[in-house]
Amino acid sequence: MKNFGTLYCTILLLVLWSCKDTGSKERFLPPSTGGINSLMVVMDTELWQGGVGDKIREHFAAQVLGVPQREPIFTITQLPPRVFKGATTYSRSILIVEQDSTSLAHIKSNVYATPQKIAVVTGRSHEELVQNLDSLAPKAVSTFKQLEIEEAQRRFKRSLSKDKALQEEFGISLEVPSLYKVGKREKNFVWMDIQIPKGTMNVIAYEMPWNSFSNDSTFVEDIVKMRDSIGEKYVPGPYENTFMMTEKAFAPYIFPAEIGGKKGVEVRGIWEINGYPMAGPFLTYIINDEENKRKMVLEGFTFAPSAEKRDYMFELEAILKTVNFNPTP
Template sequence: MKKLGTLLMASIMLALGACKDSGSNERFLPPSTGGINSLMVVMDTELWRGPVGEKIRDEFAAQIVGLPQIEPKFTLTQVPPKVFKGTTTHSRSILYVEKDSASLAHIRDDAYSKPQKVAVVTGPTDEVMIKNLDSLANRAIKEFKANEIAEAQKRFERSLSKDKALEEEFGIHLNVPSLYKVGRREDKFVWMDIQIPKGTMNIIAYEMPWDYFSNDSTFVQDIVRMRDSIGQKYIPGPYENTYMITEKAFAPYVFPAEIGGKKAAEVKGVWEIHGYPMAGPFLTYIINDKENNRKMIVEGFTFAPSEAKRDYMFELEAILKTIDFSATSNVSD
């Protein structure tokens, strides 16, 4: 009897073939569903409880760097293959794992709904499945996350802020939800925020000279120095002589990135208030805007004591990644 994994791939290939044969007629696909950063894992419950399931949890529910508490990359929901039918197949992100004589490790787009990513891993033994998971995990996580970013952006694009502070100060545009309001604006500095149940989510933007980061060996220290100086100047704490700084105990994480079509550095870490017990996560993009002879800085940070912060920071990341440097010609009044 054919395994369900083989049937799954056969059905996907058949659907793709039917779509191709029909010429310009597109196959109807229902809209995908699911919470942001949720991943449906379709696999036998015994496999889920064993080393294959442990490998999945290690990879797809690994701790996110830069958060003050342990939170997973994805919220995993495991279902057995026999219930993977109907609306269950419409989940936006799916990882399908099954023991099968064929060894597979690949990703399909829009198999049952749209937009959708389905990662399929099969193998004849636990060892082969774990090897296939290991080979596919990084790419699958990257594609799942990109799909989630696009979904988050689609959701908040329904109602966007019309404030022109970013355009007028920097000539950039961000797709910022309308609930965010400009709370502080000075020459070459903009701060927007939104109230959340137990705190705030914040976006700031400023610029630095093109040659501010002149030495690779001191790059991280220079980032901390930059953030601390901006915090002292613009982001006060609750009392006099208190202000935002980068957490002293741990250096921030720095990764290469591309944003707005430009090379950048992505910085993740924890902020704290100098002289007062407040802290939270931040995400900073330092963007090489050579055309304007500057480093353009956009940052999101959250204050939400005793609350999970993954999804708050994910929304801020989705907003920051909409940056457009041709805003003055593309944004309508």
């Protein structure tokens, strides 16, 4: 408890000190570190191994939706407070949890490094810690994920594709790493991909009529039909009469989304090859482009048998979220 009190006071003093000087001087912060989707959890090992740790794992190591194997949303490293110093404080995403005489649940930015988010949860008892974790976790997960998306985008923006196929075909742009190449381009369809160990990562784009998906009662069914028809027309399997389609056994997950400044839906699920044993995860955004009276569809999908797919799909999500409907010529 004393260790944490000192730690939290240090964080608070650093934040206050960084805010008091409104002149030209700025406090130097080193760049944050860590792998994509990694989370540093600072808490006593006894708490980590008990019910409080279980609650953290419930929220921050929950299963990624739409991937075939069980993979956590964050890869967690737990440290006791006494060793949280030096380079470990530069981690990009940090969760600090401690039983203390105060009850807190909030998020701080750029305390030890930049960019950085630190979620702080304290409580007077294990029960209060669990309650505070439950209240803060949805916001913290969203905050950490957005930070990781921005970090993934920062990394691949170092070398971007100069191909204009998306702009010429649809009047949009995506910030796509230069290693992705256009493998197929037809009227109303662009497919870019990259080779990865034992497989590929893929981005496809096409548009649908503005009045598509007008019936709420058949919304999911209509999305599946759209994907299957596009797969049959443009995404062949390894043999004749085989093609990509939505996995039959499970309905995809669907969420409201805002992307490129426009409203739409996010669809996550599993694709398979009709008539052949191949499958993998997909992520689709169906975007309401009212100005152009169309539904703009962007999709990322991965084929990587026997490999973890979370980070592949995360990179594809980061790419799709760079969509710009008003690209410069």
